[in-house]
Amino acid sequence: MSRWHLTTCRAPNIEVRGRAPFCRACGTEPDLPQLIAAKRNDSPFPPCPPDELPGAFNFSWPTTAPNQRPDPTPTSFQPALPSSPVYPIRLGSDELRVIILSASDDPTYPLHVDLESHHDGRCPEYETVSYSWGGENGDSSSSHPLFVGPYWDVLLLTKNCFDMLGYLRPWRGARTVWVDSICINQDDVQERETQVAKMARIYSECRQVIVYLGEDIVAPTMPGQYPFRRRLEDSIGDPQIGFLNLLSRRYFSRVWIIQELILPRQVVIPVGDMEISVDKTSGGALSWYNWNASAAPWFIEIGRRYLPQGNICDILRLICYSTSTDPRDKVFGAHALINNTQQDQLALRPDYSLSCLHVFFGVFAHSLITLKRTELLCNAAGISARDGYPSWTPDWTSPGAWGANRENTFGLSGGERGTWATHGNLPEQQGTTEKDLTAHAKSFMHVSPGALRWRTSFDLRWDEDIASMLWTDEVPLDVFSKGVDGIQAQARKSRQWDHEVSIDSATGSLSLQLIYLLAFPTPLERVAEEAGQSTFCLTTRTQWGDAEMYLTTDDGLPLDHIIQPELDHLFLMDRGHTEALLYLVLRSCQNERNEWGYRLLGCCYHLYFHAHPGTWHRRSLERIWGSKWDPGLKDEVVIEKELLRPDKQPSGSFLFATKKPRCLFAI
Incomplete structure (x- = not known):
């Protein structure tokens, strides 16, 4: 239990003794080692529901895939909602939480925040943050205490999140910030999926997003001091800053950071004792760098507030090298970037009650049937499909399910194959002449459905032009075909x-x-x-x-x-x-x-x-x-x-x- 007061304590009176709070009203203090030990083996993420068995998939998501008839018996996985003094009330669909980060000029003083809930259209101006929960070493254990509200309830954070809040804490006044791991009750699946579906709006409407790359990158400023500010376009090529080298950090592999850096109107990246700012005017100055060869090919879109690619297929291709702790977030993290139709946004709305199999099957079916992306069949499981599982969808458990190069969608190989299967670069589009085609047609004949059909043996047998040909004549291509009529x-x-x-x-x-x-x-x-x-x-x-x-x-x-x-x-x-x-x-x-x-x-x-x-x-x-x-x-x-x-x-x-x-x- 995160509340450490006596049950009779109705008016807590908190003072800090050393580095921990003490309630003078009930004479208690939190047993932090016990709370940390109880949380040590817990994952910060709720478990994924198990995959369905063959013959009982009951696929129903998204609704755009035709004739997916769900079983009338509910099969969704919904973990019980634990009682939490930190989150006594579930957020409504039109609400969000923000934290009010209290000031301190002492870096050893315990971190304390207040949580406030507001309606989406009537909330205070706030900042958002972009960081990696597990940091560069991937440590996702929750072992660092954040104290919340008037009772100073304990919410355990990862070390990187804790360090990030310490960096953001002002030395005077207060700071209003939205932090996903704190402002969303991660144990409440319903609240989590509702808030995740709104993240595009949350990041688009914030004043700015602060990018935290880790305590080894930033240098906290002392009370009374302020960081030196520079523009990204003036800094990215500076070898003394070495910003391009930072792209290889684990942070830039996270799928969630893509929307966090593209959608806000202003991005601030602390590096050393500087704050590097980016907005939509910065993109043109970044075009000189070969972003496709980097670990973050989407970075050129930073601060532009939208992606040129509008549908889920193109977005997944762009982020194919990004990673997520929850495999389903590979899809849900792309949802916020969809900008082609509202139908796609609603159809692919995050649903954490679904299994990984259900999510990946659904997004593939939507892409194939609704978006007509037939080239995705090139990456189907095919002969490697497990017994009882669809052979026309990719095997999401395969290490290569998301591809091996930059032009992939669900692992679709690029290069020559992408040209043939997707773009259809036919000879007339490449300047090939009719004479060239006739030359090729002597030996090879390409089979395709078109406005022509094969001539039958009967057609050929009674064709006077054929009957009059010499044995040494070349046969023109159109001898073998004829036009189709209106019925055909x-x-x-x-x-x-x-x-x-x-x-x-x-x-x-x-x-x-x-x-x-x-x-x-x-x-x-x-x-x-x-x-x-x-x-x-x-x-x-x-x-x-x-x-x-x-x-x-x-x-x-x-x-x-x-x-x-x-x-x-x-x-x-x-x-x-x-x-x-x-x-x-x-x-x-x-x-x-x-x-x-x-x-x-x-x-x-x-x-x-x-x-x-x-x-x-x-x-x-x-x-x-x-x-x-x-x-x-x-x-x-x-x-x-x-x-x-x-x-x-x-x-x-x-x-x-x-x-x-x-x-x-x-x-």
């Missing part, structure tokens, strides 16, 4: 992957529209890879004779070792526009209810077919003329280097094969 074009719209997409809340299975291409007829063979790239090329013989199929995929996806012919299938994801496509390798399987579906093995980024220019259409002419194909006319199949280059791809638009009505992942 309308049918294509219903084929888009997100048409009537849904998720089963119990199993996590994803039901969506895909275009079925083929079953793998033979195993795949690795045939080429480009130095310095993270992708490689695979090939297999097709079902149609003298042609080879080529796929490009990640080096970490060993399709050449795991493909099982006739069991594994290739699907195309029609995203409804002309950007680079995504080809999904799925394995047919049955769930516990004997329902057929598919598990995702992995993603490929290009699909090509290779053959001699005359092979396919002349095969059809054999049926008419009865002539035999001369294998001597067939070119030797050679993998072209351009197949591995994202800016050198032919853009012929084809629709190949047929669509299966539905496809299930993760069963």
Whole structure:
């Protein structure tokens, strides 16, 4: 119990004896060693609820993921609210607490604060702080006493938080400050998630935020003295200050500090006996430094009060290297930075009653289905998914779940793959001419859904242009395709992957529209890879004779070792526009209810077919003329280097094969 007075004490009379308080009214003093010993093994954070079991996930967060039907029986984890004299009343949703930090000109005098609650729109001007609870050594044990209110109730703090308050304590007057570990009752899950959801407002409306990097960085000023003040743009390149070296400190790896340094109107960073200030005018002067190569690539946005990236995907990509004690704070810490739509802010509102599995599944489902970020499937667990868990979502327990480079989202590899899967740099956007495309088309044909479709054998058989060609003629690309009519074009719209997409809340299975291409007829063979790239090329013989199929995929996806012919299938994801496509390798399987579906093995980024220019259409002419194909006319199949280059791809638009009505992942 943090209150150390006799139960009969109604009017405490506190005096400080040595370095501890004493109540003259009831003649007692706190037994600090006992309080510290009782708190020694307690975590400053409430425990995370356990992950749900397969088949009983009951996914319901966020509400934007379609058809997530929660179990009517509540399964949320809500620890009992302990009685606390420090926090006798839970804050309302429109309230916040601040501390009034009492003055002292004696650094050994006990730290004392008063807590005040105010309505959001009618609160006094206040400062906020940004610090690491555990400091640079990660010590999160609560062993340093802060005395609160008229009874001087004891609230135990981490050493770094205690040192930070000692630095902030004025030598005269009082200071009004918002400190998360003190102003939020961390043992009250409901209050915690409500206040965390408001942190964007709390930091945006503060007068300034004070950044505390640790007692080894700051030098407290003596009573009657004031720190020397400088601007960040005048200090960041000064070798005597060495500010850039500070970016490697543990403090800058915390996920929460990003919003704490970007949203306030003024940022103050004490270094030595100086206070370095930053605001929205400072950003332009920082552009000379390569922030993407630093431990804090988001630092260039400091003081700007918003992030150019507005949705949860782009924010998580920006903060992929940040850390948090509670894994769920990786997502909840990004929530305050969302600025694209109010719907996303409400949908992803922090909820600490959810398990880690629930939070990461929910934010991935929201990103895929609501934000249409289909490239995130490239980082799905796939073949490494645990039994009973969705194969189309990432495994958040994996060390690589958040990626290995700066362009990642949920670990999505950047570089060449990001160009192919996300941006769709087609040749017409790179200045490639029609002549260039025709040259590539002699050997390779790119498969994609578009305004064209494959011509059937019947079409080719009776085509007079083909019948009149000489055996030595090159075959133009458009011989193999024809335009679609209005009915076919309308049918294509219903084929888009997100048409009537849904998720089963119990199993996590994803039901969506895909275009079925083929079953793998033979195993795949690795045939080429480009130095310095993270992708490689695979090939297999097709079902149609003298042609080879080529796929490009990640080096970490060993399709050449795991493909099982006739069991594994290739699907195309029609995203409804002309950007680079995504080809999904799925394995047919049955769930516990004997329902057929598919598990995702992995993603490929290009699909090509290779053959001699005359092979396919002349095969059809054999049926008419009865002539035999001369294998001597067939070119030797050679993998072209351009197949591995994202800016050198032919853009012929084809629709190949047929669509299966539905496809299930993760069963």
